[in-house]
Amino acid sequence: MHVVVCGAGIAGLTLALQLHRQGTDVTVVEAAPGPRTEGWMLDFFGPGHAAAARMGLLPRLQELSRPVEELVWAGARGRPRARVPWARFAAALDGQLLSLLRPDLERALREQVAGRVTVRHGRRVVGFADGPGPLRVHLDDGTALEADLLVGADGLRSRVRAAAFGPVPLRLLGMHTAAFAVEDPALHAALGRRLWLTDTLDRMLGLYALEGARVAVFTVHRTPAPVPPADARAQLRAVFAGLGGLVPAVLARCPPPERIYCDVVAQVEPPRWSTGRIVLAGDACHAVSLVAGQGASLAVAGAAELARQLGTAPDLPTALAGYERTWRPVAAARQRAGRDGLEWFLPSRRTTLWARRAGLRLLAVPGAERLLLRGLLGGPDPPGGAPGHP
Ligand SMILES: Cc1cc2nc3c(=O)[nH]c(=O)nc-3n(C[C@H](O)[C@H](O)[C@H](O)COP(=O)(O)OP(=O)(O)OC[C@H]3O[C@@H](n4cnc5c(N)ncnc54)[C@H](O)[C@@H]3O)c2cc1C
Structure with a gap:
């Protein structure tokens, strides 16, 4: 089986790594000319943290993580309004929390696929032809790759998603x-x-x-x-x-x-995650946005789940259906939690701002963290893993 993965981001690299470990031939096509060095800080916890542990990635991620001692919230004039030791957040997540730069998470995955998986940088997937015979994946240099499966791991504005399902509004x-x-x-x-x-x-x-x-x-x-x-x-x-x-x-x-x-x-909620020999992964099918604080985490865990289904199901349609059946409810719950937590994440009313500030101050008190963390991180689920997920 030859799988073409569109996008060497968090989901694409995770999938490539897991498929390679299962003995599948993988080619990754990435639009960027090389690995990115710029990016944002990620709170990495929840299902992605658990998946990274199962994949043996945690020691390297711990090395690459950036120590944070304290979070400080400052008012409009710059005066500190609340301070919370980072350890309080980590304790509320049973220590299963890493503070990572996005490029460092990508780097840990790249190190694992280096020399094992072909990553073609500076090339874009522009379309595909999924008729009789091999699936053909068209690139922007006019060439095509033959594949048995194309995975759109190409982010929020996925080109593969648009080609497979037409425009899906954000x-x-x-x-x-x-x-x-x-x-x-x-x-x-x-x-x-x-x-x-x-x-x-x-x-x-x-x-x-x-x-x-x-x-x-x-x-x-x-x-x-x-x-x-x-x-x-x-x-x-x-x-x-x-x-x-x-x-x-x-x-x-x-x-x-x-x-x-x-x-x-x-966020994005396509009507389906797969059609024929095309399937989506990561933000391309379940972007939760930064308000849910778990996009990278879900990208890792969802891609690992897709690889697991491809490695264990008797055929491709069963694997793709199993992936969506298992993973879509998990992602949808995070999307809902993110939307429900919008006002806490970025208050638009003074009363919320004050209530959040009071909550943050309370968070500095040992023992209060579990209760408050759910509101602050916008997640109603137990943080260690996704309920119902194997
Ligand atoms: C400011 C900010 C803060 C965030 N904070 C957190 C956080 O604290 N915790 C957390 O878990 N998540 C966080 N996220 C979300 C997280 O970064 C994303 O959910 C995650 O990066 C999604 O990974 P992905 O692999 O699905 O997509 P991406 O990381 O977007 O990767 C997609 C890749 O596909 C490539 N590509 C696109 N189109 C094509 C094409 N046609 N052909 C070839 N390649 C293509 C792109 O170049 C890119 O490399 C944050 C996001 C932002 C913006």
Whole structure:
């Protein structure tokens, strides 16, 4: 069996690794010219953490994880409003929580597939022909790959999904997000090992110190705009103007728009996850968005589940049906939890902001963490794994 995976992101690399371990021939096609070095900080917990443990990836992920000592929420003028030791969050998740840069998670997976799986960088999948005979996967250089299965692991705006099912509208959550890095020794020193977040209405900016004098920045703000702006830097400067603390230094050093990741915050719910010899994985079929805080986790666990089904089911249709039957309810529950937790994630009302602040202060008290974590992380399920998942 030859599987072509479109996208060397978190889901695509996980799937490639697991299929290779099962003896399947895999080719990964990735649009980016090489591994990405830029990205955002991930809280990695839940089903993906459990899957990574089963896959033997945890020791490497622990090495690559970034220690955080404390989370600090600062008000509009920059004064700290709440502080929570990172250990409180980790304790609430029985220690099954890693703080990782997205490129580091990708790196751990790449190290495992290196020399074992062909990854073709700088090439895009543009379509496929799934008629009689071998499935043909068309690339943007005019060539085609023959395959027995094409997996669209190509993210929120999946090209494979569009080719298989036609346009599937994104479920917009009324926010934009951005991520980038700035270089500032003073800002870096001020942060230390803290994750610094604004505790503000309708907009949030988070900071974490990286190597050297680099600082990772992520932002989210409410807006009805259905597409990201042409000039992300101008938008960020307008939205976050007037905030104090560490924000002015970030806005002053904000890189040009082409070096800022910026997109709508959205989920996606395609009518089906597979058709014929085409199947979707990761954000392409179950994007939960950053408000659910588990997109990468679900990408790992869902891809591992797809590989398991392909390795154990008697035939392809049974494997693809089993994958969707098992995994879709898990992803749908996380999507719902993310939507239900929107107001907690980014308060739009002063009463929520105050209630959240009180909750965060309580979180610093030993023993209160389990109760409060569900609201703050937006997840009603037990964090260790997905209910009903093998
Ligand atoms: C700011 C921010 C914070 C987040 N925080 C968290 C968090 O704390 N915890 C968490 O678990 N998740 C978090 N997430 C979500 C998480 O990053 C995503 O859910 C996850 O990266 C999805 O992985 P994926 O492999 O499905 O898709 P992606 O990571 O998007 O990978 C898709 C890949 O496909 C490639 N591609 C696209 N089209 C084509 C094509 N036509 N041909 C070839 N290649 C193609 C792309 O270049 C890319 O490499 C966050 C997301 C954002 C934006």
